[in-house]
Amino acid sequence: MITVKRPQLNFFERLYLGALFKGMFITLRHALANLFSQKHIITYEYPEIKKPIPEDYRAEHRLMQRPDGSPRCTACMLCATACPANCIEIVAAEHEDPRVEKYPAVYNINLLRCIYCSLCVEACPCDAIRMDTKKIEQAGYSREHFIVDKDYLLHNHPEDRSPYSIALY
Ligand code: SF4
Numbered sequence: 515m516i517t518v519k520r521p522q523l524n525f526f527e528r529l530y531l532g533a534l535f536k537g538m539f540i541t542l543r544h545a546l547a548n549l550f551s552q553k554h555i556i557t558y559e560y561p562e563i564k565k566p567i568p569e570d571y572r573a574e575h576r577l578m579q580r581p582d583g584s585p586r587c588t589a590c591m592l593c594a595t596a597c598p599a600n601c602i603e604i605v606a607a608e609h610e611d612p613r614v615e616k617y618p619a620v621y622n623i624n625l626l627r628c629i630y631c632s633l634c635v636e637a638c639p640c641d642a643i644r645m646d647t648k649k650i651e652q653a654g655y656s657r658e659h660f661i662v663d664k665d666y667l668l669h670n671h672p673e674d675r676s677p678y679s680i681a682l683y
Pocket residue numbers: 593596597598599600601602623627628629630631632633634635
């Protein structure tokens with residue numbers, strides 16, 4: 515354990531006038547800089563102006579499709595097992611195509627519980643789930659709106675930038 519001694523302040527330091535003026539000077543300097551030059555402003559006028567989202571940002575999930583539009587997912591449950599928030603619900607069913615063992619009859623993600631860790635993406639052996647939609651603005655009228663199902667996830671394309679996709683879904 516390290517004991518740190520409280521510094522002894524002299525009379526003028528205990529008035530805190532120096533720190534007060536220093537703080538006011540910094541505030542005034544930023545205010546004047548922003549008044550005459552917009553390029554120093556680091557806040558965005560959201561929602562009119564949105565901050566660019568990095569390519570590898572972990573956003574809302576999507577399920578990948580096979581060429582025939584069916585889910586690439588084989589309902590192996592690895593994503594649900596890896597999920598630390600226990601927010602993926604999968605019900606596996608037998609596929610009518612003998613070359614495909616199983617498919618997810620139900621695939622739900624509770625986005626209110628999700629912590630966007632992307633462990634589900636890393637666990638998937640089929641590249642069947644991705645988080646590259648860049649959708650980060652989520653709004654809904656009830657908790658149920660945030661439980662997204664297989665159909666929603668299969669059509670949650672990155673090009674669709676609708677900010678309120680869940681509420682309108
Ligand atoms: S991002 Fe993490 S918390 Fe969210 S569904 Fe995937 S594994 Fe679960």
